[in-house]
Amino acid sequence: MAEVLVFVDHVDGAVRKPTLELLTLARRVGEPVAVAVGAGAGGTASVLGEHGAVRVLVSEAPEFGEFLVVPKVDALAAAVAVVSPVAVLVPSSAEGKEVAARLALRVGSGVVTDAVDVEVVDGGVVAVQSAFAASFTTRSRVSRGVPVVTVKPNSAPVEPSAAAGAVEALEVGFSELSRGVRVVSRAARESTGRPELTEAAxxxxxxxxxxxxxxxxxxxxxxxxxxxxxxxxxxxxxxxxxxxxxxxxxxxxxxxxxxxxxxxxxxxxxxxxxxxxxxxxxxxxxxxxxxxxxxxxxxxxxxxxxxxxxxxxxxxxxxx
Known part of the structure; x- marks a missing residue:
């Protein structure tokens, strides 16, 4: 069966809800293969497997924490080369959209942002978008290469579906460009105890x-x-x-x-x-x-x- 890459959004191994929604959507068009990178990525496997990931490609290289965005693009490009997926699904956050756009350019493909669903039509993956306050529904197909699609949070339910969740090391070669912007400090945002705005129901x-x-x-x-x-x-x-x-x-x-x-x-x-x-x-x-x-x-x-x-x-x- 065709495989679909799902880019994992997690914090030190705690998988965020939009990724679990992506796994639900991915199962509609193929077998989900999750790509988890950064500190704690290996700890995501059990949750991802419980929600349908047949494989979890993991890299915990320090570059993901030390530099911005581009190392994640390097990882996804490496995963595309290994898996040859029918589509790549990415959470539709600000960073997710940048990663998706850079990946599409890297692999010579097209990108569709803010989708609310994905489906297979005539053997190809089609992204569904909602426009003008849901007055219109559009369906878009990438005409060349592997479709890279960002999906809005709350577009699909979280539906557990047990799968192997087999962990595999992902070999990532980092380009010089990936080291162009270094993170020099981080400060934790004060928690309100409320849900994240873009993920809240x-x-x-x-x-x-x-x-x-x-x-x-x-x-x-x-x-x-x-x-x-x-x-x-x-x-x-x-x-x-x-x-x-x-x-x-x-x-x-x-x-x-x-x-x-x-x-x-x-x-x-x-x-x-x-x-x-x-x-x-x-x-x-x-x-x-x-x-x-x-x-x-x-x-x-x-x-x-x-x-x-x-x-x-x-x-x-x-x-x-």
């Missing part, structure tokens, strides 16, 4: 209508009641009300959760570009003419400082 975002950093506590309370991540519009971030790392939009992060709740966000196109593929969208805004209401599945016209606390209270009551 539920996102609650606040915008200009929140009217101050101190008022984001209302948004955080709703998010915590739902086990959600907190996002913010560019207006809120530029005003200094919330960290830039939480910005959703064209110049921020793209999210595609099962549920997106926008509070006090007008719905400018720059924000919509980052969340319009969310499965269900709810907006709370006191302006009935706000553009966000053209996009939503459910809209509440009202003051967020009245609506959101009531919603939070009701959720907590039902949980109790």
């Amino acid at each position: 539920i996102v609650v975002s606040g915008g200009r209508g929140v009217n101050g950093a101190e008022n984001f506590a209302v948004i955080e309370a709703l998010a915590d009641s739902l086990g959600a991540a907190v996002g913010a519009s560019r207006a809120a971030v530029d005003a200094g009300w919330y960290p830039h790392a939480s910005q959703v939009g064209q110049t921020g992060k793209s999210v595609s959760p099962q549920l997106y709740i926008a509070s006090g966000i007008s719905g400018a196109i720059q924000h919509r570009a980052g969340m319009q593929t969310s499965k269900t969208i709810v907006a709370i805004n006191k302006d009935a003419e706000a553009p966000i209401f053209d996009l939503v599945d459910y809209g509440v016209v009202g003051d967020l400082f009245q609506v959101v606390p009531q919603l939070t209270e009701e959720i907590n009551t039902r949980k109790g």
Whole structure:
């Protein structure tokens, strides 16, 4: 059976959820072969095997921690040469897209970004994308070489499927270019205890209508009641009300959760570009003419400082 490479996103051996989703998708078009690199990569094998990886190609060379991006491209290019896959699937993060683009150029192929599914049509792998707030579905095929596809988080369920997960050492030759940018220091980001924004199944975002950093506590309370991540519009971030790392939009992060709740966000196109593929969208805004209401599945016209606390209270009551 044809094999599909899946690039593993992990932290010291702890596999992140988008990779497990990729393994679910990969099984639809072939046998998944995982590529895990960096410190702790060998520790990913059991989890990857439980979720369908027939093989796990591992390299723990120090270059992956010392240098940026290019060593990972070197590893994937080596894996392509070893496996001859029908496709390469990569998580659709900022780094993932750069790795995918560099890999496609390296192997003389094409890249499709932000896919939500993959399928086999007439013997070839086709990437499915959702556009214009899921109003349209596009299907794209790479016309030359091995398709390199980045897939948005939350595009597929995590479905365990036991496979061998046999560990194999991956021999990687690092180019001089891979040593072009060295990591000189790292600082751990302070944990909020909430899910990662781009991976969360539920996102609650606040915008200009929140009217101050101190008022984001209302948004955080709703998010915590739902086990959600907190996002913010560019207006809120530029005003200094919330960290830039939480910005959703064209110049921020793209999210595609099962549920997106926008509070006090007008719905400018720059924000919509980052969340319009969310499965269900709810907006709370006191302006009935706000553009966000053209996009939503459910809209509440009202003051967020009245609506959101009531919603939070009701959720907590039902949980109790």
